[in-house]
Amino acid sequence: MKREELVLDARTRLEALQRPDGHYLFELEADATIPAEYILLRHFLDERDPAREKRIIVYLKRIQNTDGSWPLFHRGEGDLSATIKAYWALKWAGEPIDAGYMEKARAFVLSKGGAARANVFTRFALALFGQAPWRAMPVMPVEIMLLPQWFFFHMSKVAYWSRTVIAPMLVLCALKPRATSPTGLDIRELFLIPPEERQIFNINPTGSLVGNLFLGLDKLLRFCEPAFPKGLRKHAIRKATEFFLERLNGEDGLGAIYPAMANSVMAMHALGFAKDDPNLVIAKRSIELLVVDRGEETYVQPCVSPVWDSGLAAHALLEAGAGPNAASVKKTLDWLKDRQILDVKGDWAVRRPGLRPGGWAFQYWNNHYPDVDDTAVVAMAMHRASDPAYNEAIDRAVEWILGMQSASGGWGAFEPENEHFYLNSIPFADHGALLDPPTVDVTARCVSLLAQIDPERKDPVMQESIRKAVDYMRRDQEPDGSWFGRWGANYIYGTWSVLCALNVAGEDPKQDYLQRAIAWLKRQQREDGGWGEDLATYHAHRKGEAQGSTPSQTAWALMGLMAAGEVAAPETAKGISWLEDAPREGARWNEDFYTGTGFPRVFYLKYHGYAAYFPLWAVARYENLRRSNEKKIAYGM
Secondary structure, three states, rough: OOHHHHHHHHHHHHHHOOOOOOOOOEEEOOOOOOHHHHHHHHHOOOOOHHHHHHHHHHHHHHHHOOOOOEOOOEEEEEEEEHHHHHHHHHOOOOOOOOOOHHHHHHHHHHHOOOOOHHOOHHHHHHHHHOOOOOOHOOOOHHHHHOOOOOOOOOOOOOOOHHHHHHHHHHHHHHHHOOOOOOOOOOOHHHHHHHHOOOOOOOOOOOOOOHHHHHHHHHHHHHHHHHHHOOHHHHHHHHHHHHHHHHHHOOHHHHHOHHHHHHHHHHHHHHHOOOOHHHHHHHHHHHHHEEEEEOOEEEEEEOOOOHHHHHHHHHHHHHOEEEOOOOOHHHHHHHHOOOOEOOOOHEEEEEEEEOOOOOOOOOOOOOOOEHHHHHHHHHHHHHHOOHHHHHHHHHHHHHHHHHHOOOOOOOOOOOOOOOOOOHHHOOHOOOOOOOOOOEEEHHHHHHHHHHHOOOOOOHHHHHHHHHHHHHHHHHHOOOOOOOOOOOOOOOOHHHHHHHHHHHHHOOOOOOOHHHHHHHHHHHHHOOOOOOOOOOHHHOHHOOOOOOOOOOOOHHHHHHHHHHHHOOOOOOOHHHHHHHHHOOOEEEEOOOEOOOOOEEEOEEEEEEOOOOHHHHHHHHHHHHHHHHHHHOOOOOOOO
């Protein structure tokens, strides 16, 4: 198939997946923990669904590693906590523990030190179900909700995903409800020694002196907590409950993420909410909307990504020749326009109280938590359409983006100045993802938007913002020339993002720091012509590892090279050939590996849409640049 025919075919197939109202939605898959937790949640509520459990069993068994463990991503190494939850869910769903795959899973858990070595969130679940004592959890007194903002810990000092998970969790930690288990089973066989006999569960996650101080504080709080005034505790529980109920977010759910939704449901259950209480009903509904049934198997998504999918699909369609007035593009952008959050000041306003809202969420709705990254992507797509109908939406987005820049020059995903790094040393933060500091990839997207909006460099406010951001990105470059990718895998994603931003910002690619980036990207090309990067590279000592080429990462690398003026490079031509020859099924190139990141080293994502719109975008851009004699790319992505 000729290149132009490939572009037309892939574009047509992508357009065919558009929903009737104009938006796109692809599945968003994580690891075994979310579907396993879903089974446990239904046990907690004594609301089992045996038919659905059987389909989740099929899914969990399919994604198990040959050594009996469950990984955090396709073909990844086994993870202790994911394996504990998967085994636990399977056992309580009726799977025999003497089955070979259950025996192998149990052996893996015991070889890693047993369930007592699990992460904090797994130990929280163990405590809820009476499988471990509550002292297995770091002390998280609900009175945290009453602390003043100037205190070293305050809910506004952690990331949005942390506070939406923590608020209902604090209620549960205070009430210490005993979950209902209709089976009456336990998982004591996953402990090396009986959990009630184990004395030490909590650790210093960073190994720092600050971490040791926090461990000491944990011991002090454990001693003092029983003496906390009951009236103060009731007030704090009420405060925590008000916090999450105010942000319940309708059928899109608290924070629009599964862990927060599940915690809110369990907290309301523990507080004695009636089963027909509207808040409890809608919270349960939000969880059910994350369930994906695939006939014989079922899994549960961590969240949904319609705004992200729609914004990126619009860019791909525009690149692939669907004109700004094409029905498919206009329907998508009109749908997105109606999703802009213009009248709710979210939690970000704590540090930006005078800033008008103007962002988009990642999900259908998440009004308290618009996403800087999504906002930049959507506004850039609207700007490409050159339709005056979107001018006001673009202006509000730019105003909000400018106001969300941190003093360092970078942007975080949801918060400005969310850089209280000492908090990653508290025992609860063993996942290392408590905060939302500025990152290079989000910063690059914001620079791309601002530079695209003001190509003639006439707006002094935008230009000063871009200057600060470019300085930030230059400071954050790795010694080998690459950039770390916080929200995608990994250095390929980060380097692509920055090269695109610096191109539209007018940086000369002949500069040494950009030449080092280009050289690094070329070195990563695999023998088959594609690019791939393992999610294990989030462990610094494993940088450069890859299990195979992927369509999405190949597309990122190619768009990065083209943005840097390397359209005629042999590496670019070879990469395009790889995409042209790579197998496709429908709108998607075949891609089994995960290339999305939730939290580095902890939680990863497979965006099923990435293999549809990114390869199309890259091949179409190559064809467009070749036809225009390799003129400079005018757009930020």
